[in-house]
Structures are given as C-alpha cells and as structure tokens.
Amino acid sequence: MTEDQRPRRANPAHSLTEAPALAAFANPARARILDALAVDGPSTASMLARRTGQAVGSASHHLKVLDEAGLVEEAPDLSTDRRQRFWRLAHAHTRWSRAEMTDPTAQAAAHEAEMVGLERQFQRARDDIMTTADNPGSASGSFATQQWLTMSPAELDQLSEELLSVMRRWQSRELPDDGVERETCFVFARGFPAQP
Numbered sequence: 001m002t003e004d005q006r007p008r009r010a011n012p013a014h015s016l017t018e019a020p021a022l023a024a025f026a027n028p029a030r031a032r033i034l035d036a037l038a039v040d041g042p043s044t045a046s047m048l049a050r051r052t053g054q055a056v057g058s059a060s061h062h063l064k065v066l067d068e069a070g071l072v073e074e075a076p077d078l079s080t081d082r083r084q085r086f087w088r089l090a091h092a093h094t095r096w097s098r099a100e101m102t103d104p105t106a107q108a109a110a111h112e113a114e115m116v117g118l119e120r121q122f123q124r125a126r127d128d129i130m131t132t133a134d135n136p137g138s139a140s141g142s143f144a145t146q147q148w149l150t151m152s153p154a155e156l157d158q159l160s161e162e163l164l165s166v167m168r169r170w171q172s173r174e175l176p177d178d179g180v181e182r183e184t185c186f187v188f189a190r191g192f193p194a195q196p
Contacts, residue, residue, distance in 0.1 A: 014091035022109035
C-alpha cells in the first residue's frame with residue numbers, strides 16, 4: 001500500500017464508543033469490506049463487491065453505512081472520472097473496549113461486534129487448517145501459539161500494547177523490492193483471564 005493509499009487520518013488507534021459505529025462492525029458483510037480495504041487499499045464499490053462476493057448495490061449500501069459511522073471515507077483524489085468513487089479506511093487502526101463504555105446500547109453493539117470478529121477469526125483459522133490438511137508444505141510460515149501467563153489487568157494491557165505495536169510495525173513497513181513473493185497473511189492474538 002503506497003502512502004497515498006493509506007488512511008488520511010492515520011492516528012495510532014481510533015477508539016470507538018458510539019453504538020452506530022460499533023453496530024457497523026457487527027455486520028459480517030461490512031466487516032469483510034473493512035478487511036478488503038485494509039488489505040487492498042482504496043477501492044470502488046464494484047471492486048469491493050467482486051472481492052467480497054456481494055452485489056454492487058449491497059456493497060454501495062454498506063459503504064454508505066460505514067461512511068456515516070466514520071469508518072470509511074471517500075478518496076476523490078484517486079477517481080479518474082466523476083462516476084468512479086473510491087473509498088478508503090478513515091483510520092489506520094480502530095479499537096474499542098466494552099470496559100470503557102457506559103452506554104448499554106454501545107456495550108451491546110460492541111459485544112456483537114466482538115462475537116462477529118471471533119467467529120470470523122475462528123473460520124479463517126479453520127479454513128487454513130482444512131486447506132493445508134492435504135498439503136502440509138503449504139502451511140510453511142503458519143504458526144499457532146498459546147501460553148498460560150499469570151498477570152495483573154495492567155500487565156495484560158501492557159502485553160496487548162506490545163503485541164499491537166509489533167503487528168503495526170510489520171503492517172506499516174515498506175515492502176522491499178527484492179523479488180521475494182509475498183502474500184496476504186491474517187494474524188490474530190487474544191488474551192483474557194481464564195482457567196484451564
């Protein structure tokens with residue numbers, strides 16, 4: 001992704017606290033559009049429809065909802081004519097925490113968004129395992145890890161920030177022009193209090 005394709009408001013992490021924006025994340029079709037924009041960069045509704053398997057009208061509707069929620073923005077500088085509308089992520093990173101919310105509607109929307117995200121993470125991991133089952137060599141570079149740690153809530157927050165920092169560094173690095181083939185990779189990590 002080139003500099004002009006990156007979100008204009010590239011603050012470290014945009015925090016969501018409003019129910020409409022959180023509800024936008026809770027819709028699987030909109031979540032796929034956000035993922036496609038994160039991976040592919042600015043795109044038109046037609047491009048997003050093809051990428052996500054939706055009708056163009058549906059993709060356009062979802063883009064309008066995401067725009068109203070402040071999650072995407074138009075990129076008029078990338079359009080070559082008036083009929084072509086490019087969209088990009090409005091923020092480089094978006095986060096939310098139910099613990100920081102006092103509005104029950106926002107808390108409910110955040111919970112639903114987390115559930116949709118977890119289901120998508122699980123499905124992606126499951127798809128990867130199924131895809132590589134008959135061809136173990138295709139799993140090269142993949143990894144899975146889990147650790148039991150003893151931590152205070154503040155220490156868990158610190159670990160979260162350190163992991164996010166590492167992933168953001170890899171996400172925003174300049175890709176070398178070294179002839180090495182690279183592909184899009186999905187990386188996720190979760191940490192929470194639990195018992196064995």
